[in-house]
Amino acid sequence: MTDWNSLYASRMDGVVASDIRERMKLLAAREIIHLGGGLPDPEIFPYDALSAASQAIWADRALARTALQYAPSEGHGPLRTWIAEYLTRTGSPCGVDNILITNGSQQGLDFIAKLLLSPGDTAMVEIPSFIGALRAFDAYQPRYLGLPEDADDWRAETLSGAKFCYVGPDFRNPTGTTMTLDERNALLDLADTTGMALVEDGCYEQLRYDGAPIPSLLSLAIARHGDIEKIPVLQTGTFSKTIAPSLRVGWIAGPADAIRKLVLIKQASDLATSALNQMLLLEVVKTHLDASIAEACTVYRARRDSMLKALADNMPEAVRWTMPEGGLYVWVELPDHMDATVFAQRALAEHSVSIISGAAFYPAGASNVAVRRNTFRLSFSMIGADPARTGVERLGVLVREMAVV
Template sequence: MKGVMPSDIREKMKLLDRAEIIHLGGGLPDPAIFPYEPLSDASARLWADRARAQTALQYAPSEGYLPLREWIAGYMTRQGTACEADNVIITNGSQQGLDFLAKLLLSPGDKALVEIPSFIGALRAFDAYEPQYLGLPEDSADWNPTDLAGAKFCYVGPDFRNPTGTCMSRKDRLALLDLADDTGMAIIEDGCYEQLRYEGEDIASVAALAAERYGSIERSPVLHTGTFSKTIAPSLRVGWIAGPRDVIRRLVLIKQASDLATSALNQMLLLDVVRDHLDTSTRIARSVYRDRCRSMLDAMEEFMPHGVSWTRPQGGLYVWAELPDGIDGAALAARALLERSVSIISGSAFYPANATNIVPKPNTFRLSFSMIPAAAAREGIERLGGLIREG
């Protein structure tokens, strides 16, 4: 635990109640668009049925509530990864899934291949198992199988990556499967943003491409984590891992030793909602976040000084910015909060500390548009741009 660092994002969340701060950093989903009425109706139906209520208040199976696992298996199959309920385990959010997979696959000193920069939550989950990190460049043209050999797994979030907002191309997803074939590693695919595309064409998940290539999820090297936190509500803490049955059976043993089971009540409520309202909730989220993304990008075009560049995401919740050489993102984040009451996340937070082929870019920072209305985002970007001009 001496090597596990606190999450800069979680620390920034402590500031959420300070009304004077414009929050441009954290990527929480907007609670204004959560499906309150469907959840309320589902709850009323559950409590009105004593038999279902007793099930909801009892311990759930460690694998998860079977009807929900069956629904997720159907969802995965519709997305191109044919599977059954036995290929699915329910977790307390996809974050627990990342922890379980690291516990299953890593011993101290093992190599873990991660995208660079990478999701803070994944790095913190992996840190506790003391891996040696290898960095995976975003472009497959820069991948050298010899340099990346020996990794137990590769962690990727191919759809609208956290933190960069970029999306892995179909070509690179197929190249990742080639890399897995060459090295023997597993692939952990984080699918938490896969439903939040605003522009462009959908790209098949790595899990779906693997199922097509190998003919079955049972022969696939991909372990896919999913969540309802970005499309329904994060507080329900319902996520899942989909993969070969043999792997899922081992993960069930880890689940039993960790917390026995995910809340049956939350799983049952969630299932009632996603059966009829997932498409509506996802459509609303896409519409709201699309407009906010465009507003933030427009403000950056207007107020960011020359020499600052940024990504232009087609989905997800994040924009990644790069400052001119010599400007430190961590120092800028500290000054922005102190001098302009604007909260951003330094790019240095998204790099692992223990890495052999990774050179962090200190002149970077992450923005998020998910919880910030257009007018406030414009004001925050204007303040931030002015601060950068001051130097």
């Protein structure tokens, strides 16, 4: 019998299953209150607009031919143009050559790591960080360095040598927090002095529920350097949270030279993103993006509010949590001595509530990072006011139980 373990490449050593994906398999069978996973709510998908776009494609043989053919590796031209114009309109002047279409922004993160990381190179990441990004980077065998929480500690003497720094400035997954304008400028300063690239994950940028928008790193860098071709930023974007994730359409925006290299990676990886899905999306975003974003914000704002109220009503004083202005997540800090991994196991086994313990969001082996084991992530994306209250009530009971032991 073949010994598969002896055949796997060394890059697979660091690759582990996502806690969340594994847990979702387990959860399918039980009456669980899901406060863990951050799937978009299917209620907000634009069914009618997608149906109309689909019918228009099948009704026109020339469009249908294009839809069923291989798309160019860099992406369907009209969609790339639309994205470039959208970014230009929203403060990041760029052209079609600055855009690569990817299968969701997850593929963008994988490609950027493939572009920049040789084994043993340093990847700097926010602490904690999006699990999907960490898992994508793991396969390229980096050494991890944590971006210190306090921007006063962002000094070139201690933080140089990284190939890139990965950040999600708006409503981060997992903490829900947002990088201030000063922090964004400080990070651009650090990139300019160290020569590293910045990988900006723009996944939640459009999902802002209160407060004024803060310019992206992409737009600040273009303003600072005068031209997208001179900037250190690659930004990943996606329609997963504003239209629908199953279409798997996202993009990378950045200097044309890096985009050309990324196109070669795309070619070697899967040739191209589905032309049909790109065309469907283009038709929908042309007329419905603003309405879809507005609807998503209305639904998720109400859910965030009920989750925050449930926390305020049910958690003991020693528990702290973030107050996200957008996105899908709240980050909760238990008293220092509590282990959130044990807490999450007990919440699921004894109270049928699923959460994701914070340790999952830390990179393996980062020398300057201490894992905060008393943390966990909640998501409110699919949770109405009633289950949020019931779920958080049960978590409150468990905190009190565990805190006195």
